Amino acid sequence: MKTKTSLFVAGTMLVNGLLISQLAHAATVEFWTAQTQTDRLQNIELLASTFEALNDGVTVKVVAVDENEMATQMAASVAAGTTPQLIEVNSEIIMALGEEGVVDTKTHQDVIQDIGKNRFHKGALTTLASPSGDYYGLPYHGFIQGIWYRKDWFDEKGLAAPNTWENIETAAKALTDKANNQYGILIGTKQDSYTEQVFTQLALSNNASEFDAKGNLVFNSPATLETIEYYKELAKYNPPGPQNWRARDYYLQGKMGMFFYSTYIMDDLALAEVAKGSLSSANFKELSGGTFDPELVKNTAFAPIITHKSAASYGTLSGLVALKTKSAENTKATKDFIEFMYDPASYITFLHMAPGGMNPMLKGIAEDPAYLEDPNGVFKLYGADKMKQIVSGFDDIRSFSVVEGKTFPASGAIFAKSVIPRMIYSVTIEGKDPQAALDDAEAEMKAIMGE
Amino acid sequence: MQKREEHMSSVLIKNESRLGLKLVAPAVGIIGLLVIYPILFNIYLSFFDVQLNGTKTFVGMENYTDLLGNPRYYHSIGVSVIYLIGTVIGTTVLGLAAAILMNQEFRFRNLARGLILLPYFAPVISVVFGWQFIFDPVNGIYNHVVVDVLHLTDTRENLIGNPDSALFVVIVFDIWKHFPIAYLLFLAKLQSVPKDLYEAAAIDGQNAWGRFWHVTLPELRFVIATVVLLRIIWNLNRFEDVYLLAPNVETLPIFTYYQAFAGIVDQGVAAAISVIQLLVLVGLIWLYVRKVLKW
Secondary structure (H helix, E strand, O other): HHHHHHHHHHHHHHHHHHHHHOOOOOOOEEEOOOOOOHHHHHHHHHHHHHHHHHHHOOOEEEEOOOOHHHHHHHHHHHHHHOOOEEEEEEEHHHHHHHHOOOOOHHHHHHHHHHHHHHHHHHHHHOOOOOOOOOOOOEEEEEEEEEEEHHHHHHHHHHHOOOHHHHHHHHHHHHEHHHEEEEEEEEOOOOOHHHHHOOOOOOHHHOOOOOOOOOOOOOOOOOHHHHHHHHHHHHHOOOOOOOOHHHHHHHHOOOOOEEEEEEEEHHHHOOOOHHHHHHHEEEEOOOOOOOOOOOOOOEEEEEEEEEOOOEOOOOOEEEEEEOOOOOOOHHHHHHHHHHHHHHHHHHHHHHHHOOOOEEEOOOOOOOOOOOHOOOOOHHHHHHOHHHHHHHHHHHOOEEEOEEOOOOEOHHHHHHOOOHHHHHHHHHHOOOOOHHHHHHHHHHHHHHHHHHH | OOHHHHHHHHHHHHHHHHHHHHHHHHHHHHHHHHHHHHHHHHHHHOEEHHHHHHOOOEEEOHHHHHHHHHHHHHHHHHHHHHHHHHHHHHHHHHHHHHHHHHOOOOOOHHHHHHHOOOOHOHHHHHHHHHHHHHHHHOOOOHHHHHHOOOOOOOOOOOOOOOHHHHHHHHHHHHHHHHHHHHHHHHHHHHOOOOOHEEEEEEOOOOOOHHHHHHHHHHHHHHHHHHHHHHHHHHHHOOOHHHHHHHHOOOOOHHHHHHHHEEEOHHHHHHHHHHHHHHHHHHHHHHHHHHHHOOO
16 A cells, blocks of 8 residues: 555656656766665665656666676776766675775765764774775665574573574584484585675684784784684584575575574565565575475574674675766766665665665664564564664674774775685685685785785 | 780679679678677787776786686686586587487487477576576485485485586586587488498498498588587587586686676786687687698
8 A cells, every 4th residue: 555655656756757857957867776676676666766756857777787797787887988877786896896996985975974974873884984084885774694593492402592603513513413404504605705704703703804904914814714614613514515595495494403694584584475485586486485484483593793702793784886977967966866865765665675684874764663664564573672783783893894993995805706705615615724725815815905 | 806805804803803892891890890809909908907997007917927827727727628528528429329319210209309409498597496406405306315215325415516526517417408409410410321321331241330330420520520619619618507507616717707707807817818718719629620620
């Protein structure tokens, strides 16, 4: 019903807007979004139409680009002189793009000034800061990662919550029963970004890092080595062979005790329908997806913070990036569109596309009653307090690219080349010696940084 | 009179060659624009470090020395060679066997001939998903049959993920997917081999094997050579099958992708790799055409 009304409103405004827009001179905002699913795209198109209706003579062209393709597509479009005005993509790619000299940091400053710097979660904003104090992007939504685990199985076996290295390993061992096709844990062992995300959280909890505060590469350290060795131990309780996040389906099937995952899993866990969807896939709509355990939400608990030498929470965020454009009108329209996207009404519409997975980067949104009433009722299920707790994590999320408030964009380039995932793969799957793998990874990092 | 005729013919020849030039000009133009220019620009780019905003910094041979100093590059060449040998021999032999079988008379032959082509027609992405489901270590039918039904072993294997078996799986997948094209070409040629050649061989006392060796194989020689050549060219550059099924099998194209296109595109390095790959491919084909085919 709500959608229908808003569609109608947007439609009416669109018609009016079209009539007037012919009089005004035209500006275009080509907006590349990493949200490629049809329903999400429809949502974004709706927001774009609404903006067009409110702004005479502005055309917003929404283009869906797969996140893994974003950098390649950008290269092609910059070379062809058809650079989009605005893109939405994850922070690692933002930092790497920032170093390529195509980002319009001036627009970012203007938006931050208009909205108010204090309204952004501080850690989120720092993540996208450039070494010279500009911003390569504006934080828009983000997720927190942690361990989701079967509370009922943990209670049954008397296991402590998986929030320390010891607890995780003990539980993983206790819950593994390979003869009966049961696995204790899921960590990433494929050469893709999931592996880097899991490894990063464990490394940060061991005070291992890529850079020190002066920007020296300090990845090859005893702390990193120790983390790799621990990771190798955990991998014994993984499902066979190289795995990535897709193996979370084994958890939904009751074949796995715990798994690293982002808050994106919340609606999957909560809703039988959504779970069915995730068990099959967007490509196979006919598949009903096997059995779903309706008790799974009740039996699942979340451990967002892992402690070893220090406590580490890990999350990653996506941001909006304005790109350099020759036309002043387009730049102005892009700035207006970004600010429109931060307006609570449109912002909440956007975030509701993935309740729990897309969390707000502006303070106050999470407490907004409109925000807590998502169309699928996911937030009601978890409760406002839990949501607030999750979002507050963005004040102090940690990553390899930020050290003591300083940002090192080289970390984004290292991420983009999958150096760490390949290191983990070679140790856990190919049986390479951890120190040798670490040495190789360090050499590659140096090559990327051009040392 | 004679002189005039000579003059006439030389004018005709001139006109004809002029017309000839005009006729090939569009093709030359298109090839120049779409093939020659990109190759030259590619060679030019390979000496630069290219930034996204178009800034180029001359780095000399650095892209090449980086590449040739990378042990992963040589590893990927080794993987590619195994992949090439396995898939080219596999598809040729299986295609030949299928073609000879389908050249015999039997009931439902037409249906069987059509069915053989299916793997070739099916979209890559859907058959890759199919294979991944079959070999899924936890839910796949392969492990279910081997471990739970037949009790051949206790441990569930991830055949596609395990690097030792992944290359093998990828080769088998390629043979299964692409042997129909070899089969199709062989069958077409087999149908045009005159029956009396076989009869003559039979009269000479040749058994089935002898007839295959002395009649079928020589008749098929050029088709086989063509299939092998095409398969080498295709599979040296084969990307999608390998990447979708088992991205941990680092053949040369996969290595190129990781090196140059993963993350921010490294256009200079990518150009250097493709220059080397072009040289290798041209060299291989030249060698093959001259020495093996003797064309």
